[in-house]
Amino acid sequence: MYMTASGPRGVIYVGMTSDLAGRAWEHRERVREGFTKRYWVDRLVYFETHDDAKTAEQRERSMKRGRRDWKIQLIEKNNPGWRDLFPDVVRADGFEW
Numbered sequence: 315m316y317m318t319a320s321g322p323r324g325v326i327y328v329g330m331t332s333d334l335a336g337r338a339w340e341h342r343e344r345v346r347e348g349f350t351k352r353y354w355v356d357r358l359v360y361f362e363t364h365d366d367a368k369t370a371e372q373r374e375r376s377m378k379r380g381r382r383d384w385k386i387q388l389i390e391k392n393n394p395g396w397r398d399l400f401p402d403v404v405r406a407d408g409f410e411w
Contacts, residue, residue: 315329315361315362315364315370315373315377316329316334316358316360316362317358317360317385318338318341318357318358318359319355319357319396320353320354320355320356320357321396322396323386324355325353325354325355326359326385326386327341327349327350327353328374328377328378328385329374330374334358334361334403335400335403335404335406338399338403341356341358342356342358342400344356358399358400359389359397359399360388361399361403
C-alpha cells in the first residue's frame with residue numbers, strides 16, 4: 315500500500331502493488347493514463363508493506379475512505395518534508411539511484 319502526491323499537501327493518490335519500485339517508477343515517468351498522470355501525482359511519499367495481498371487491499375480500501383487531513387497527518391508523521399521515497403525503495407531493491 316502506498317501514497318503518491320503532487321507535492322507537499324498537494325493531490326494525494328492511494329494505491330496498492332506487489333512491485334513498489336516498478337509502480338513508483340510508472341508514476342514518476344507518467345507512463346500510464348489516468349488520475350496520477352492527469353494531476354502530476356508522481357512523488358512517492360508514504361508506503362507500508364504487508365505480508366499478504368488481502369491485508370494490503372483492506373488497508374488500501376480503508377485509506378481511500380479516510381479523510382484527506384488524516385492522510386496528510388500520516389504522511390507528515392513519517393515523512394515530514396514530503397520527500398520522494400523512490401530512491402530509497404529502489405536502493406532497497408538492490409539498485410543504485
